[in-house]
Amino acid sequence: MVNYPDGRKARPAEHKTGAGGRGMELEKEINLTNSYYLDTDRAVIHKKPTPVTIVKVDYPMRTAAKITEAYFKVPSTTDYNGIYRGKYLDFEAKECASKTSFPIKSIHEHQIRHLDSVIRHGAIAFVIVRFTVYGETYYVDAGEMNSYIRTCGRSSIPYKWFQEHGILIPYNYVKPVDYLQIVDQRFFKENAND
Amino acid sequence: MVNYPDGRKARPAEHKTGAGGRGMELEKEINLTNSYYLDTDRAVIHKKPTPVTIVKVDYPMRTAAKITEAYFKVPSTTDYNGIYRGKYLDFEAKECASKTSFPIKSIHEHQIRHLDSVIRHGAIAFVIVRFTVYGETYYVDAGEMNSYIRTCGRSSIPYKWFQEHGILIPYNYVKPVDYLQIVDQRFFKENAND
Numbered sequence: 001m002v003n004y005p006d007g008r009k010a011r012p013a014e015h016k017t018g019a020g021g022r023g024m025e026l027e028k029e030i031n032l033t034n035s036y037y038l039d040t041d042r043a044v045i046h047k048k049p050t051p052v053t054i055v056k057v058d059y060p061m062r063t064a065a066k067i068t069e070a071y072f073k074v075p076s077t078t079d080y081n082g083i084y085r086g087k088y089l090d091f092e093a094k095e096c097a098s099k100t101s102f103p104i105k106s107i108h109e110h111q112i113r114h115l116d117s118v119i120r121h122g123a124i125a126f127v128i129v130r131f132t133v134y135g136e137t138y139y140v141d142a143g144e145m146n147s148y149i150r151t152c153g154r155s156s157i158p159y160k161w162f163q164e165h166g167i168l169i170p171y172n173y174v175k176p177v178d179y180l181q182i183v184d185q186r187f188f189k190e191n192a193n194d
Numbered sequence: 195m196v197n198y199p200d201g202r203k204a205r206p207a208e209h210k211t212g213a214g215g216r217g218m219e220l221e222k223e224i225n226l227t228n229s230y231y232l233d234t235d236r237a238v239i240h241k242k243p244t245p246v247t248i249v250k251v252d253y254p255m256r257t258a259a260k261i262t263e264a265y266f267k268v269p270s271t272t273d274y275n276g277i278y279r280g281k282y283l284d285f286e287a288k289e290c291a292s293k294t295s296f297p298i299k300s301i302h303e304h305q306i307r308h309l310d311s312v313i314r315h316g317a318i319a320f321v322i323v324r325f326t327v328y329g330e331t332y333y334v335d336a337g338e339m340n341s342y343i344r345t346c347g348r349s350s351i352p353y354k355w356f357q358e359h360g361i362l363i364p365y366n367y368v369k370p371v372d373y374l375q376i377v378d379q380r381f382f383k384e385n386a387n388d
Binding site: 038041043044046048049050051052054064065066067068069070071072073076077081082083084085086087088089090114117118120121122123 | 232235237238240242243244245246248258259260261262263264265266267270271275276277278279280281282283284308311312314315316317
């Protein structure tokens with residue numbers, strides 16, 4: 001298991017299995033982290049609502065409008081964005097159940113293009129990938145990952161690549177996915193220990 | 195009718211009525227404008243999906259998952275955000291059918307608080323209000339509008355206030371709500387004529 005630079009262990013073992021692996025655990029933990037950032041006024045970062053095409057809505061008397069037919073849409077952007085220290089921040093998050101590699105198709109082509117374009121405009125852009133088997137959550141620069149995807153000629157990114165190019169995101173009870181700690185290290189070095 | 199600083203007339207009269215007033219025209223026009231900004235790589239600004247709580251999903255064989263029960267949620271942020279010239283940009287857009295005033299309740303308390311908080315973090319934040327009767331679409335600084343809302347002791351903002359404090363957004367066939375022109379004037383003066 002890879003440890004953090006300061007010698008702490010990676011994510012506690014009891015988090016390795018359990019509710020994780022159903023693909024929602026990472027999302028919940030990021031939402032908790034974002035709520036903490038919001039409550040402490042550190043950053044304003046939200047998950048975008050799931051995009052759906054609404055086809056039919058009923059308006060029953062005296063009760064709320066009820067959507068009775070709708071379909072999931074392919075997202076045209078990433079799931080998360082917001083503002084941190086005056087900078088636009090944008091990221092996508094994915095869980096990966098494989099021990100050996102992350103399937104590139106987990107990230108939509110649209111999302112890759114979106115990340116490229118916000119980078120061009122000056123964003124802090126990254127991808128969070130959790131290998132559920134190892135209980136490890138990596139921060140990866142979106143630009144670095146996109147250029148790997150474009151040149152690798154493979155359908156997946158090896159786990160080893162994340163070990164070499166990613167940065168482990170520390171786990172913390174109130175900030176389960178404290179990605180801003182990595183953003184501070186990468187972009188605001190003078191305040192890395194906030 | 196108020197004209198633009200350069201003497202052009204406000205929105206053409208044929209846009210004053212018609213499909214407008216059903217509350218979706220402004221949204222469509224902003225989406226068109228955002229697509230134009232995106233296609234020309236000028237900015238990356240998207241409308242967030244409508245937030246819904248999904249209660250029931252059917253998975254019919256061989257066809258896409260179908261949502262059969264869902265409800266609209268009160269949004270916790272504004273509808274639009276993105277990046278422009280390296281800055282985080284955030285806004286809400288509303289149509290108003292009244293001739294005399296804009297009802298404050300059209301903007302959720304959550305959205306007002308969200309705008310306050312992104313301003314604190316350094317965002318360009320504003321509200322777009324269209325008076326459909328006049329065919330006029332105003333850019334209003336979110337900070338200025340929020341402080342008016344907090345101190346006015348009224349349930350609506352007079353039309354006159356928009357004339358005095360807002361800036362008319364020019365209409366253009368390819369950019370029906372060219373709000374970045376106003377953002378340039380307000381925040382990037384040296385390039386106001388891009």
